[in-house]
Amino acid sequence: MQIVLRRIIQLIFVLAGICIVTFLLVHMVPGDPARVIAGDRASPETIEAIRQRFGLDRPLWQQFVTYAGNLFAGDIGQSMRYKRPVVALIGQYIWPTLFLTGYVICLAVPPSVALAIASARRPGSLADQLIRCIGIAGMAIPVFWLGIMMSRFFGVGLGWFPVSGYGKTFADHLHHLFLPALSTAIWMVPVLVQSLRAALIEKAAADFVVAARAQGAGEREIFWRTVLPNAMLPTLNLFGVLVAFLIGGTIIVETVYAVPGLGTLMVNSLLARDYQVVQGLTLMFAVTTVAVTFVVDLVSAAIDPRARL
Amino acid sequence: MSIEAVPASDPIKQAAVVLPWSIVVAGSIVGLWIILALFAPVVAPYDPTAVDIANALKAPSVAHWFGTDQVGRDVLSRVIHGARIDLLMCLAGVLPPLLIGTTVGLLSGYYGGTVDTLLMRLYDLTAAFPFFVLVLAIVGVLGPGLLNFFIALAVVGWVTYARLVRAEVMAIRDSEYVQAAQCLGYSDRVVLLRHVLPNAFGPVVAYAVSDAVLVMLAGASFGFLGMGAQPPLAEWGVMISDGSRYIRQAWWICTFPGLAAISLGLGLAFLGDGLGQLRRGQVSA
Numbered sequence: 028m029q030i031v032l033r034r035i036i037q038l039i040f041v042l043a044g045i046c047i048v049t050f051l052l053v054h055m056v057p058g059d060p061a062r063v064i065a066g067d068r069a070s071p072e073t074i075e076a077i078r079q080r081f082g083l084d085r086p087l088w089q090q091f092v093t094y095a096g097n098l099f100a101g102d103i104g105q106s107m108r109y110k111r112p113v114v115a116l117i118g119q120y121i122w123p124t125l126f127l128t129g130y131v132i133c134l135a136v137p138p139s140v141a142l143a144i145a146s147a148r149r150p151g152s153l154a155d156q157l158i159r160c161i162g163i164a165g166m167a168i169p170v171f172w173l174g175i176m177m178s179r180f181f182g183v184g185l186g187w188f189p190v191s192g193y194g195k196t197f198a199d200h201l202h203h204l205f206l207p208a209l210s211t212a213i214w215m216v217p218v219l220v221q222s223l224r225a226a227l228i229e230k231a232a233a234d235f236v237v238a239a240r241a242q243g244a245g246e247r248e249i250f251w252r253t254v255l256p257n258a259m260l261p262t263l264n265l266f267g268v269l270v271a272f273l274i275g276g277t278i279i280v281e282t283v284y285a286v287p288g289l290g291t292l293m294v295n296s297l298l299a300r301d302y303q304v305v306q307g308l309t310l311m312f313a314v315t316t317v318a319v320t321f322v323v324d325l326v327s328a329a330i331d332p333r334a335r336l
Numbered sequence: 337m338s339i340e341a342v343p344a345s346d347p348i349k350q351a352a353v354v355l356p357w358s359i360v361v362a363g364s365i366v367g368l369w370i371i372l373a374l375f376a377p378v379v380a381p382y383d384p385t386a387v388d389i390a391n392a393l394k395a396p397s398v399a400h401w402f403g404t405d406q407v408g409r410d411v412l413s414r415v416i417h418g419a420r421i422d423l424l425m426c427l428a429g430v431l432p433p434l435l436i437g438t439t440v441g442l443l444s445g446y447y448g449g450t451v452d453t454l455l456m457r458l459y460d461l462t463a464a465f466p467f468f469v470l471v472l473a474i475v476g477v478l479g480p481g482l483l484n485f486f487i488a489l490a491v492v493g494w495v496t497y498a499r500l501v502r503a504e505v506m507a508i509r510d511s512e513y514v515q516a517a518q519c520l521g522y523s524d525r526v527v528l529l530r531h532v533l534p535n536a537f538g539p540v541v542a543y544a545v546s547d548a549v550l551v552m553l554a555g556a557s558f559g560f561l562g563m564g565a566q567p568p569l570a571e572w573g574v575m576i577s578d579g580s581r582y583i584r585q586a587w588w589i590c591t592f593p594g595l596a597a598i599s600l601g602l603g604l605a606f607l608g609d610g611l612g613q614l615r616r617g618q619v620s621a
Contacts, residue, residue, distance in 0.1 A: 037460065040457065040460075041460055041461055041464050044457075044460075044461035044464070045461070045464055045465070048461065048465070048470075052473055052474070052477055053477065055474070055477050055478065056477050056478070163605045163606055163609050164602055164605065164606075166546070166549050166550075166601065166605045167549055167553070167597075167598050167600075167601025167602045167604070167605045168598060168601070169553050169556050169557065169560075169573070169576075169594060169597050169598070169601075170553075170557075171556075171557055171560050171573075171576065172556075172576055172590070172593075172594035172597065172598075175576065175580045175583065175590055175594075176591070176594070179583050179584075179587060183583070183584055270466075271465075271466035271467065272466070274466040274468070274469060275466050275467060275468030275469060276468075278468065278469070278472070279468075279557050279560075279561070282561060283580075293469075293472070294472075294561055294563075297472065297473075297475075297476035297561075297563065298562060298563075300476075302476075302477060305473050305476055305477065306473075308469075308473075309465070309469055309470065309473040312465070312466050312469045313464050313465045313466070313469070313470075316464055316465070316466055317464045320464075
């Protein structure tokens with residue numbers, strides 16, 4: 028229980044830190060912040076309205092209080108380009124991204140688990156070395172390039188899949204997002220395999236495995252009954268890191284395939300200097316990562332008897 | 337009772353440590369790219385910026401091994417010159433965070449206290465943001481360009497190095513040789529720079545090489561998104577972005593810069609992995 032309490036306190040600190048960082052983000056811009064938020068082509072009236080709304084002539088800490096207050100009220104800013112609240116924009120663009128993320132996980136996890144098990148069953152074997160090399164090599168693939176090549180080959184060349192957009196029905200989504208999801212999954216599998224393999228091999232050397240072996244359990248039984256379940260916990264803990272990683276990957280891949288998701292929104296807002304959207308999205312991505320890590324911690328505390336102390 | 341001297345380390349054995357083949361191969365690939373980058377004007381067959389509209393979008397041939405792009409620039413020459421930018425990105429993207437992080441981590445791990453607590457909280461905070469998102473947001477706000485990309489990397493990246501060094505230093509801090517140096521009356525400065533730092537630096541170097549892969553690919557991605565190196569510059573990501581618009585007619589424009597990025601990335605990734613293995617091997621031997 029104490030661990031949970033400590034994690035909650037830590038969570039509050041991190042969330043406060045995230046608010047400060049995203050707040051400072053817009054203030055880092057060289058020049059008048061009101062002009063920056065309003066955009067290059069804004070009229071003097073708009074700039075003045077922004078200055079009033081955010082109190083940009085007041086001291087920094089007062090501005091932060093306003094910003095934090097707005098956050099609590101669920102207002103994370105206003106898009107200058109779309110003339111809409113950022114929350115509404117996120118609500119509109121989040122579905123393709125969620126769909127894509129789920130799709131990627133479905134495509135990436137089964138082969139990763141299979142490869143990691145094949146690799147960790149006999150560490151040092153030819154299969155293991157090959158899989159390990161794939162894991163390292165996977166780090167070197169630029170995911171946007173992979174996306175372009177796949178869209179050229181399977182999309183334009185063979186015409187099997189559309190190369191942009193999201194579609195209307197569920198089957199449409201599956202069809203449209205197949206290439207983006209596959210690109211991201213190919214990029215993600217090596218990372219997953221590496222972490223899973225490390226977890227499996229570490230657990231295979233643990234004392235309880237030696238104990239099981241001493242009791243006369245067969246190697247096959249030891250692996251499936253003892254090593255594998257124990258390796259699930261450290262894998263679960265990696266989930267927060269992987270989600271952060273996946274968010275970065277989907278931003279790029281969405282841009283390549285023009286998927287109308289949060290990544291495309293982020294990049295377009297950056298290029299259009301629509302800073303409030305950038306600020307809101309950065310905040311949302313960070314809070315998502317923190318929330319996933321937090322939930323994972325709670326779940327593993329619930330599963331792991333040692334953490335219950 | 338006789339006391340036999342046990343040498344702490346056998347000099348002959350150490351000299352005979354076999355370099356893993358991966359280090360040799362990976363090192364050669366990286367070395368080759370460095371040489372190509374250094375001598376780019378000599379090696380490249382054409383001027384990378386020379387526009388030749390008459391020869392635009394020509395397929396790979398004897399005259400242009402990698403073909404030409406939409407304004408007739410030689411893709412091979414641009415790939416070779418791009419190595420300069422992309423290697424520079426590795427260097428300028430890795431060194432500042434490494435130096436800042438090592439300094440902070442050294443002090444934080446050695447002295448502990450408030451600075452240390454502050455560092456760990458700062459690490460928690462940085463880790464809360466997806467790396468790519470935070471760097472992207474900072475670059476976006478500062479304005480697209482390579483310099484701002486490096487600034488953003490330094491701001492975000494140093495914390496990871498600091499944490500790595502801190503953990504190493506904390507393990508070394510209580511070891512006998514550090515205690516001995518302290519007892520002999522050496523100043524903290526000497527102990528830190530002469531005894532702690534050399535022993536804590538191994539994992540940092542191995543990590544930095546792997547980090548260079550991430551930085552290079554991030555830089556290329558930023559170039560692709562229009563947030564990094566800017567178009568006239570021959571940077572691989574920018575070239576891929578340019579080429580992707582003409583991919584239906586001319587596959588070669590964006591294929592070759594991608595292959596270049598992969599080969600350099602593979603070299604760096606296996607080099608980093610090999611260095612890490614070498615270090616672990618030496619520790620366990």
